[in-house]
Amino acid sequence: MFRYIYAVFVFLVGVFPSSAQISNTPHNLSKTGTGTIKAFSETEICVFCHIPHNEREGAPLWNRKMPTTIYTLYNSEFISRIGYPDPVQPSEIEGQPGIVSRQCLSCHDGTVAIGAVYIVRGTELGNSIIQMQNVNPDGTMPSNSVGYIGTDLSVHHPVAVEYNPNIQKNFSQGAKTSELKRPFPDPPIKLYTYGGKQYVECTSCHDPHKENKKFLRVDVGNLAKDFKQTCISCHDKPGWTGSAHDTQTVVYTDPDVIQKYGEGSPVSVADLGCGNCHAPHRAGGTPLLRKFEEMTCFKGASSSTSTAPCHGTGGAKDIQSLLPPNNLYGHPITEASMAGIHSPLDFLYGFGSTETDPASGKTIKFSDSKHAECVDCHNPHSVKPGTHAPQNQWYPSVASPDGNNVSNPLIGIYGIEPVWGGLWTQPSQFQTLASATKEYQICMKCHSRWALGDSPNGDCTSSFVSDQDGTVLTDQSCEFSPNNKSAHPVVMPLNQMTGNYEPKSLSQDQLKPPWNSNPGNQTMYCSDCHGNDSETVNPKGPHGSQAKYMLKGPNKNWPADENGRLYKVGDIFGTSSDGGTTDGLFCVNCHNLENAEVHRFKGSGMMGGGMGGGGMGSRFADFPCVYCHVAVPHGSPVSRLIGYSNFPQPYNYNGNSLKLDGFVKNNFLRKWDAYSNSFTCRCHRMGGGMGGGNYDPNPYP
Structure with missing residues (x-):
């Protein structure tokens, strides 16, 4: 008899890990539990989930009543567009995807009483339940409880979803993969096999018996570090290692973040990693963003921008205060009319594409999906530390053929490459790039026919106007075409422009440093001309400005000064009749205008007295x-x-x-x-x- 009892004891210990592991956690639901939800009188710990005999559907030896809920499932346009399998409704049948997660949800979805178990010490409870403290009148978990999940699984990390790292979406150049570790996650993350396929369940990340904050299987430090390591055990984001969000040591000052994630110690961006932007439960935006769209970038895990080491007002790299409406001009990131439109693969579907994937998905077209989001220009998983330009000048030092290569803040973002058409002709085709190598490939996702559509005039104009100043928007893939007669060298050096006539570039004495070095063989950024009001401090880039067209540098006006007076040829030499100067003229940031022969001719008083009096030269001086x-x-x-x-x-x-x-x-x-x-x-x-x-x-x- 003794040997029988001993054998049963050993069996139960093998099936159910020692109750000592959960006795100091919220999963100790007995009267001895340390959490707020616990029994009034029941002393057994394991009985709330397990029973050694007469178990019901579920494993191992399940004792809880299962919810019959039809859940709202996680949905992501991103995974749909790359052809990744959607999550399935968690099953109530053992051996099918989601059964383990439904077991967890039998407490956490708030539809089944916490004390609703089948058997206690050999007695079937029937319609009775174990009486619990701090629950709803019907015994269910209150919605304000930390562990409450609810029936809307769309704001939680997907469960009953296949783990498949082999799925990818091919672009014209490159591919977007599911970005998962191959072939399996790093230990101790656990997958479940159903029908020969691997699936994610709640217990892939959580061990319900473990004495660990949030019951995470990963246990490498405080909650911040556990959170980060849990994510990267499955998710293999290209460029993540060494990225800004992986390495930055600037810390949160939000006391709640310090207490929750640092357990009382400072929490840096690098410590929290993925958790700066993503929340596996109760996400505020998609995909699993902590907050809705740009507010994630502004606040991170904090409740305010001023206590976050992020990109909001008062943050370590404040971009929010640069954007409209704080500035007159700029990318309308915070505009309410553009909220909820964006998804990462919008750029695949512009003019020239014949479908969207899925069919209900958005595109990059202004006609139906106009938007601007931080992640249109920045990939938060691969962005590297550094700035878009050196500290000591307002434009990058790019006097070289490689000067339009993406910089550290732009690494890893999608782009497009036009298939160039003829002279002053909109390209009819574009290549989609999994990772842009040139800055203009990022800008042209929106500032070209790919987003703007066909020109109503058969040229480089579009049918859209700027919401900020009423200017007609133009197709920059048409304007910068190498088949045009002239262009700034954004796409390629001027000497490589096929449509240009000799001499293709200006002379050295017509340009200022660094552009007077090897002219004709240089390229430049779009952001050499367009950027923030002041780029002598960080952050740099075309976020917002008080200057029209976001023109930047010492001089920001074109084609008129701040009073609306058009700049004139004579302003260069002080010969205009109204005494105008080139003060504020944008062109003089880079160009020595006085060294252009035609300007000297038109701005001088030569040939005076002829052609109607007053001199042709002096009359030229007043030409805008x-x-x-x-x-x-x-x-x-x-x-x-x-x-x-x-x-x-x-x-x-x-x-x-x-x-x-x-x-x-x-x-x-x-x-x-x-x-x-x-x-x-x-x-x-x-x-x-x-x-x-x-x-x-x-x-x-």
């Missing part, structure tokens, strides 16, 4: 820059960013500023109508005579 140059100086179908009178807005400033109808390099006046105060210009290379040289009218398409 936009009489000759396009007001959107990205590119032009004419050399030297010249524009013609038949150009549409916004290239033709206010629709009537451009005065030329022909141009040839280099610049020399051919016809001037002094009486109408306008002119027609046909120009040719210097030295060839009025009718000689390499003549090409540079017609507008």
Whole structure:
């Protein structure tokens, strides 16, 4: 008899880990428990889940009544778009996906009384339950309890979901994988096999018997470090190791974060890792973000921006205060009308794509899915420490062919590469990139035909206008095409532009450092021109500005000064009739305008007395820059960013500023109508005579 009793005791110890492991945890639901929810009189610990005989559906030796709930399941447009299996409804049948999670939910979903067990010491309770303290009148877990999950599983990490690291979505260049450890998670994470496939259950991450905060299987330090290591045991994010969110030592000052995650000790961004942005339970946004969209970036795990070492007002790298509405111009990250639209793979579905995946998903098109989010430009899993530009200058030092490569803050973000069309023609095709290598590939996801659609004029204009200043938005994949006659070298060095005429670049004396080094063989960033008001301090980048078009640098005005006066040719030399100067003129940040021969000719008083009195040169001095140059100086179908009178807005400033109808390099006046105060210009290379040289009218398409 003694041997029989001993054998039963050994069996129970083998099946149910020692109750000493849970006696000091909230899972001790007996009257001796230390948690708030516990029995009034029941002294057994294991009975709330297990029974050695006559067990019901569930394992091992399950004793609890199972919920019959139909749950709202986790849903992610991201996993749907890469073809990853959706979670399934947790089963009530042993041997099927979700059975283990439904066992956990028998307490945590709030539909079954905590004391609803089948048998206690050989007695079936029937409709009776063990009476508990601090529960709802029907015995269920209150919704304000720390462990309450509820029936909406969409805001919790998915369970009854397959673990499959082999699924991926192929792009034109590269692929997006499910980003899971191969072939299995790191120990001690546990998977469950059903029908030959591996699945995630609640107990994949949690051991309900373990004396550990949150019952996490991973136990490497405080809760912050356990949280981070639990996530990266399964999730293999490219570029994570050494990324900013993996290494930054700046700490939270929020006392709740310190107490909860640091257990009283300081908590840094590196300590919390994934937990800075993601919450496995009760997420505030998708996918499992702590807070809705950008507020996750601003607050992290904190309750306020000022106590978080993040990107909100008062944070370590404050970006929130740079964005509209705090600034007049900028990316509208916080705009309410754009809330809830974004998903990471929107960029796959622009103009030229024929479907979305899933069919109900959003796209990058302005026509139905216009949005701007932090993660459109930054990949929080791979972003590296550092800034977009050196500390001591307002533009990057990029006077080299590699100057448009992505910088540390932009590493790992999706992009597109246009398949370039003809002269001043919108590309008809785009390649989708799993990881952009050039900054412009990120910008053009939105600032091109891929998002803006076909031009109503058959050129580089779009049918959309800026919400901030009413300017017509333009297709930058059209403007920067290498087949155009001129463009700033954002896409490629000017000497490699196939549509450009010699000389393709300006001379060294027409440019300021660092651009006067090896001109024609340089590239540049979009953000060399567009950025925050002041980039002498961090963070840098085109987040927001008081300057129109987010122009940056010592001079931020174009084509007019802060009083609305158009800059004139004579401003360069102090010869304009109203005494204007180039103070504030954006172009002089990089260009020595006075060293351009045509400017010297037009700004001087030479040829005085002729052509209607007052001198042709002096009359030229009062010509605004936009009489000759396009007001959107990205590119032009004419050399030297010249524009013609038949150009549409916004290239033709206010629709009537451009005065030329022909141009040839280099610049020399051919016809001037002094009486109408306008002119027609046909120009040719210097030295060839009025009718000689390499003549090409540079017609507008």
